[in-house]
Amino acid sequence: MNIDFKNKRALIRVDFNVPLDAQYNVTDITRINAALPTINKVLNDGGSVVLMSHLGRPKEGPAEKYSLKHLIPVLSTMLNRPVKFANDCVGTDAYKLSSELKPGDVLLLENLRFYKHEEKGDKDFAQKLAKHGDVYVNDAFGTAHRAHASTAVIAEFFNQNKTFGYCIESELNSINKVLNNTQKPFTAIMGGAKVSDKILILKQLISKANNIIIGGGMAFTFVKAKGGKIGNSLVEDDRIETVLEIFELARKNNVNLYIPIDSVVADSFSNEAQKQTVDINNIPDGWMGLDIGPKTEKIFAEVIADSKTILWNGPMGVFEMSNFEAGTKSIAQAISSATENGAYSLIGGGDSVAAINKYNMGDKVSYVSTGGGALLEYIEAGSLPGISAILN
Numbered sequence: 187m188n189i190d191f192k193n194k195r196a197l198i199r200v201d202f203n204v205p206l207d208a209q210y211n212v213t214d215i216t217r218i219n220a221a222l223p224t225i226n227k228v229l230n231d232g233g234s235v236v237l238m239s240h241l242g243r244p245k246e247g248p249a250e251k252y253s254l255k256h257l258i259p260v261l262s263t264m265l266n267r268p269v270k271f272a273n274d275c276v277g278t279d280a281y282k283l284s285s286e287l288k289p290g291d292v293l294l295l296e297n298l299r300f301y302k303h304e305e306k307g308d309k310d311f312a313q314k315l316a317k318h319g320d321v322y323v324n325d326a327f328g329t330a331h332r333a334h335a336s337t338a339v340i341a342e343f344f345n346q347n348k349t350f351g352y353c354i355e356s357e358l359n360s361i362n363k364v365l366n367n368t369q370k371p372f373t374a375i376m377g378g379a380k381v382s383d384k385i386l387i388l389k390q391l392i393s394k395a396n397n398i399i400i401g402g403g404m405a406f407t408f409v410k411a412k413g414g415k416i417g418n419s420l421v422e423d424d425r426i427e428t429v430l431e432i433f434e435l436a437r438k439n440n441v442n443l444y445i446p447i448d449s450v451v452a453d454s455f456s457n458e459a460q461k462q463t464v465d466i467n468n469i470p471d472g473w474m475g476l477d478i479g480p481k482t483e484k485i486f487a488e489v490i491a492d493s494k495t496i497l498w499n500g501p502m503g504v505f506e507m508s509n510f511e512a513g514t515k516s517i518a519q520a521i522s523s524a525t526e527n528g529a530y531s532l533i534g535g536g537d538s539v540a541a542i543n544k545y546n547m548g549d550k551v552s553y554v555s556t557g558g559g560a561l562l563e564y565i566e567a568g569s570l571p572g573i574s575a576i577l578n
């Protein structure tokens with residue numbers, strides 16, 4: 187961010203979509219933390235700050251449970267100054283508050299999604315929001331894949347006076363290290379429930395990665411496509427053809443595609459189920475694979491240990507259940523050891539971030555992305571609406 191914000195009002199799109207408990211206390215401040223460097227840069231330069239964000243998915247206009255006013259106590263503490271609040275993100279009262287800001291002042295606007303116009307990317311609404319600032323700063327990576335009023339459309343009302351905040355800047359640097367300035371070997375680890383969600387990204391990664399590791403529920407469609415017997419495991423029969431194409435693409439591109447060879451199977455989808463470890467191609471009828479097995483863990487860990495760049499999205503099993511978390515935990519450990527030995531590791535996508543945090547390994551990997559969907563879409567498409575709006 188090479189803008190001097192002295193005496194300027196920065197209108198910053200942040201991602202304050204934080205979890206609240208029943209008493210409306212913020213239960214996880216990660217996203218607020220991620221916005222602090224940008225806010226502090228503006229304040230230290232001698233500028234003032236107008237913050238705008240969405241919170242949750244309000245359906246019909248304003249709702250107490252989705253009000254951003256609940257963030258004021260924690261935000262004031264974290265910024266070490268009072269935070270003003272506008273009950274409506276546009277309108278006379280809001281403009282009065284933003285126009286009276288002095289250097290060092292911070293104003294938070296009410297939830298943008300109380301207006302349908304936000305998600306529709308309404309141009310008039312974007313123009314109304316734009317009145318709050320001299321400079322537009324987009325620092326909400328988590329919504330950069332949406333062409334909403336505040337994330338993309340608004341940028342056209344700021345000519346050259348627009349920029350990314352530090353949070354988006356560091357996300358872009360991290361993606362760049364993985365996809366463009368890649369130290370080889372590059373290993374992408376994909377897991378999670380469904381192949382259908384990951385097809386586009388897998389196809390993109392085949393042109394970039396040296397190794398692709400497949401785990402989680404999605405692995406069983408790969409196993410079945412190769413003729414394995416998968417019992418009651420999760421499968422997408424309508425994706426068998428696609429999976430065969432992925433095998434073929436990997437072969438043509440000299441990418442090593444690793445799928446599990448053994449699995450921890452259960453007789454029901456429950457942490458209390460009976461379990462056993464079996465060859466993944468011979469899962470008994472009535473049993474379902476809920477984690478990768480120890481032989482697979484070992485192979486995957488060896489590939490990871492030999493990698494210089496690592497991208498991880500999606501758990502290796504049902505890691506929410508303690509009996510089926512070993513595979514995911516072993517991958518997290520392998521990535522943290524490889525990172526310690528000099529590899530660059532990027533973790534992105536809701537559940538792998540949840541996993542890395544569950545095992546307290548957030549600071550043992552190189553970068554944990556703040557935007558799961560946005561990261562995956564960036565890899566798939568090579569850009570995002572919220573990014574190109576600033577660059578254009």
Ligand code: AMP
Nearest residue numbers: 378379380402403475476500503504537
């Ligand atoms: P995704 O949102 O696609 O990344 O999927 C994450 C979810 O996949 C997690 O909630 C996991 O519990 C689930 N998952 C991972 N492995 C399996 C499996 N073998 N069978 C069923 N669900 C799984």
